[in-house]
Amino acid sequence: MxxxxxxxxxxxxxxxxxxxxxxxxxxxxxxxxxxxxxxxxxxxxxxxxxxxxxxxxxxxxxxxxxxxxxxxxxxxxxxxxxxxxxxxxxxxxxxxxxxxxxxxxxxxxxxxxxxxxxxxxxxxxxxxxxxxxxxxxxxxxxxxxxxxxxxxxxxxxxxxxxxxxxxxxxxxxxxxDLEAQALREQSQFAINQGRTVWQCNECSDPDCEHKLFTGLLAKRQD
CATH class of the missing domain: 3.40.50.300 (P-loop containing nucleotide triphosphate hydrolases)
Known part of the structure; x- marks a missing residue:
């Protein structure tokens, strides 16, 4: 290359x-x-x-x-x-x-x-x-x-x-393939453990699963 x-x-x-x-x-x-x-x-x-x-x-x-x-x-x-x-x-x-x-x-x-x-x-x-x-x-x-x-x-x-x-x-x-896709998505979704920056594709839903999850996570950590 x-x-x-x-x-x-x-x-x-x-x-x-x-x-x-x-x-x-x-x-x-x-x-x-x-x-x-x-x-x-x-x-x-x-x-x-x-x-x-x-x-x-x-x-x-x-x-x-x-x-x-x-x-x-x-x-x-x-x-x-x-x-x-x-x-x-x-x-x-x-x-x-x-x-x-x-x-x-x-x-x-x-x-x-x-x-x-x-x-x-x-x-x-x-x-x-x-x-x-x-x-x-x-x-x-x-x-x-x-x-x-x-x-x-x-x-x-x-x-x-x-x-x-x-x-x-x-x-x-x-x-x-499906295995590679799953690995990439797991890496991206690692935001749930606070490891990476979340990426949303044109999300405008205030009740989206990511926001709900992070809200619950914050309450759990309080």
Missing amino acids: RRVQRIALLGAESTGKSWLAKALADVIQMRGYAVSTIDEVLREWCEREGRTPQPHEQMGIALAQARAVEQVTQGWVISDTTPIMTAVYSDMLFNDKSLYPMALAHQALFDTTLITGLDLPWVADGLQRDGPHVRGPVDTLIRQALEQAGIPYQVVYGQGQQRLNNALLALGLPGE
Whole structure:
């Protein structure tokens, strides 16, 4: 394997990019490889500023996303979105196509580009998400940009473990069997003993099992 292996996850809102990035990183790391995950700069920006960015702020966000990837020079790099997404949103929202050249030049650095399919239900997410009606147009613009630049991509479909296994196969890696899946999930769920950080995939249910369990655990320890 080369010195660095870069994987990009692109896709419309609420298509599971963040969950898939985390799941892929967990699997690849458990198989003995060094893995770095790059979070979505736009999400962090919106949470910090309490609003969505204006047209003149888009390029700075795109450049910050690119720098975070390019600073990692060893192992696997899994990027939860890339400047392509910023370029697409600038195009859709502001009719500004000026970010595409920079975004596509950066995208060419990735070894594999995965697009998350539209087969997951849309879930509201505060400031960033506009609604299910924008997912089709965003998906189309992503594919058009990549195709026009001659950048190959694969689309990942499926629910839960099936989606993860399809992504692994797209990367040329074997999928997880039931034993490996159970081992990974046990490692992730070790939060119940306070050993690791809990990871929830788009959980908005205040009565979810994890919150109920941690509440009971806290009472037991009092």
